[in-house]
Amino acid sequence: MSPTVTANADLDTAVAEARGAYVAARPKSKALHEEAAKVLPGGNTRTVLFYEPFPTVMERGAGARLWDVEGHEYLDLLGEFTAGIYGHSDPTIRAAIDGALDNGVNLASHGANEPKLARLLLERFPSLERVRFTNSGTEANLMALALATAFTGRRQVMVFAGGYHGGVLTFGGGTGGKVNVPHDIVLAPYNDAETSVRMIREAGDKLAAVLVEPMLGSGGCIPGEAAFLQALRATTRETGALLILDEVMTSRLGPGGRQAALGVVPDLTTLGKYIGGGMSVGAFGGRADIMDLFDPRRPDALPHAGTFNNNVLTMAAGVAGLSKVFTPEVSLALNARGDRLRERLNALGEARGAAFQATGLGSLLTLHPMRGPIRTPADAAKADSRLRDLLFFELMARGYYLARRGMIALSLPVTDAELDGLVEAVGDILDTHRTLFTA
Numbered sequence: 001m002s003p004t005v006t007a008n009a010d011l012d013t014a015v016a017e018a019r020g021a022y023v024a025a026r027p028k029s030k031a032l033h034e035e036a037a038k039v040l041p042g043g044n045t046r047t048v049l050f051y052e053p054f055p056t057v058m059e060r061g062a063g064a065r066l067w068d069v070e071g072h073e074y075l076d077l078l079g080e081f082t083a084g085i086y087g088h089s090d091p092t093i094r095a096a097i098d099g100a101l102d103n104g105v106n107l108a109s110h111g112a113n114e115p116k117l118a119r120l121l122l123e124r125f126p127s128l129e130r131v132r133f134t135n136s137g138t139e140a141n142l143m144a145l146a147l148a149t150a151f152t153g154r155r156q157v158m159v160f161a162g163g164y165h166g167g168v169l170t171f172g173g174g175t176g177g178k179v180n181v182p183h184d185i186v187l188a189p190y191n192d193a194e195t196s197v198r199m200i201r202e203a204g205d206k207l208a209a210v211l212v213e214p215m216l217g218s219g220g221c222i223p224g225e226a227a228f229l230q231a232l233r234a235t236t237r238e239t240g241a242l243l244i245l246d247e248v249m250t251s252r253l254g255p256g257g258r259q260a261a262l263g264v265v266p267d268l269t270t271l272g273k274y275i276g277g278g279m280s281v282g283a284f285g286g287r288a289d290i291m292d293l294f295d296p297r298r299p300d301a302l303p304h305a306g307t308f309n310n311n312v313l314t315m316a317a318g319v320a321g322l323s324k325v326f327t328p329e330v331s332l333a334l335n336a337r338g339d340r341l342r343e344r345l346n347a348l349g350e351a352r353g354a355a356f357q358a359t360g361l362g363s364l365l366t367l368h369p370m371r372g373p374i375r376t377p378a379d380a381a382k383a384d385s386r387l388r389d390l391l392f393f394e395l396m397a398r399g400y401y402l403a404r405r406g407m408i409a410l411s412l413p414v415t416d417a418e419l420d421g422l423v424e425a426v427g428d429i430l431d432t433h434r435t436l437f438t439a
């Protein structure tokens with residue numbers, strides 16, 4: 001593929017041209033989408049993957065590369081929304097999964113790997129004294145909230161506008177809330193310590209938990225400020241509400257997640273994504289006195305079910321990944337690479353005076369076609385969505401696969417040379433559409 005869009009003084013025309021080039025290059029994806037739409041609503045079974053006019057259908061991946069059904073090759077910058085940290089064919093992970101398959105799946109028993117994976121997590125994340133596994137990050141948050149209400153005997157849960165904790169725990173506005181689980185929700189403003197502290201105190205002994213992402217991931221890679229997260233920690237201690245850090249995405253941002261980096265140790269932590277070596281996974285854990293409510297030896301034990309909670313493929317891949325591949329040193333190196341990339345991308349925007357910046361931390365970034373500080377989802381919403389579309393189609397045309405909303409999650413096999421190429425491509429896009437990005 002090569003970029004076919006020319007400089008254009010009008011944004012709508014430029015987007016239409018870029019979209020036209022996207023469609024013209026993907027007849028097979030289009031046909032597959034039309035067939036899929038006959039049996040799946042909108043041809044889709046995972047909302048985040050859908051975009052207009054139709055999503056690109058990928059056929060295979062290897063390392064940090066993807067090939068779509070037309071045979072176009074891409075650098076995979078999306079990294080399965082952070083779950084794909086190991087890339088598509090890490091030999092160590094592959095060997096672990098092969099080994100598990102050799103011993104048979106669905107054993108319906110305790111296995112030797114789940115305590116190993118639990119131990120690896122406990123060694124990393126300061127808040128974890130006990131952990132339990134689930135099938136997804138969503139389920140981990142559902143269980144953590146259920147546990148918090150059971151432990152405290154309280155009903156209310158505080159979350160933040162723009163937060164995302166799973167398909168039934170979404171607080172970004174729009175129709176998302178219609179499928180949310182019916183918790184008694186108190187919605188507070190992200191990165192606003194003063195208001196949040198006041199709201200926690202007002203809720204007092206009604207508030208069971210505060211659930212927060214240390215960085216809004218789906219909400220645009222907007223880091224939680226240290227003072228904000230520290231204030232949540234201190235105030236929940238005062239009122240007896242549990243602080244739950246959703247580190248489903250952010251745990252990869254350092255050897256001990258954001259909690260270690262910030263010194264904010266929550267009562268409970270939720271995890272997911274890469275911790276199962278790329279297989280379906282979630283986990284929740286924290287203080288032993290809270291988590292031990294699940295100890296089945298207790299007469300008052302809470303149940304925690306799930307056919308696939310300890311499925312052998314996830315457990316084996318997770319152990320191999322954390323013990324042999326994504327070691328603390330590798331985590332530091334990957335996140336340093338992401339920091340360098342963000343700095344270079346931001347320098348491009350600044351040098352051109354363009355409406356373009358990259359937010360995030362370490363290996364997680366979101367490209368925003370706008371100037372000015374981004375501290376809240378409302379700030380990010382000021383970007384012109386047409387420029388977002390133009391950036392997306394133009395990067396796809398140059399062989400860079402990322403989220404439609406501009407999110408990038410670096411995986412381990414991505415090289416510096418490939419990131420040089422990305423920086424060049426972004427510079428080229430900003431130059432080609434200079435008038436539109438500097439308007």
Ligand SMILES: Cc1ncc(COP(=O)(O)O)c(C=O)c1O
Pocket residue numbers: 081135136137138139141164165166167213217218246247248249272273281282
């Ligand atoms: C912060 C956060 N929490 C929870 C989830 C839900 O995880 P899953 O998609 O595995 O259910 C996500 C997924 O993107 C997430 O980003």
